[in-house]
Amino acid sequence: MFARSLLRWPLLALAAVAGTLHAAEANIAVAANFAEPIKAIASVLEKTTGHTLKISIGATGGLYAQIKNGAPFDVMLAADTKTPAQLETDGLAQPGSRFTYATGKLVLWSADAAKVDAQGNVLKGDGFRKIAIANPKTAPYGAAAVETMDKLGLAASLTPKLVTGESIGQTYNFVHTGNAEIGFVAMSQVLEGGRLKGGSMWVVPQNLYGPIQQDAVLLKRGANNEAAKALMTLLKSPNIKDLIRSYGYDI
Structure with a gap:
């Protein structure tokens, strides 16, 4: 043997x-x-x-x-x-x-744990200077962010505050580094093991953007x-x- x-x-x-x-x-x-x-x-x-x-x-x-x-x-x-x-x-x-x-799922996220509330009402206030989105012409998550702002009736008030990333990766980095206080990013970017890695987020209702x-x-x-x-x-x-x-x- x-x-x-x-x-x-x-x-x-x-x-x-x-x-x-x-x-x-x-x-x-x-x-x-x-x-x-x-x-x-x-x-x-x-x-x-x-x-x-x-x-x-x-x-x-x-x-x-x-x-x-x-x-x-x-x-x-x-x-x-x-x-x-x-x-x-x-x-x-x-x-x-x-x-x-x-x-995929769209979320509004901030690296600040106290910045984004669970209903996304932060978008209606003046508690931030910049909001990041991905380029809607090349990034589907950016297009979903624009659709969300339109359906919320907030496009006019938020447009002057927009910072646009070439990809959703760059958009995440804008928020992560504080160059924008909040931003629309992919849920996958802020979760680890099914839990929020850090900061605060609002899960955007899926009736506000196309699948x-x-x-x-x-x-x-x-x-x-x-x-x-x-x-x-x-x-x-x-x-x-x-x-x-x-x-x-x-x-």
């Missing part, structure tokens, strides 16, 4: 080496709101398959422009549905590969990339769906 056990070790070692030799890397374009979840997902992917991800974070519109201009991405995780659909129309995505991996459905799509360049295909499969798994929910998304 002992001799047989010893014989197994070289075989296991060879299997591990073989797995490493066949590991692939995928270049993925990821909407800024999903920056934290994708790090955790990439770790799971590497541990379970050996495949690795090279992650580029940005506004959905900006990432789309890069792909149109030939950027070497294998997968796109967008913050909307129309951009992946457009990539299919453009002939840049694998037909039939698109699916919704998450539905932020977020689609993934396999790009033509990634059609034969094993890491890209493995990621698309992993995003549909029950455990990863639970992980995504822990950041405040609906699935």
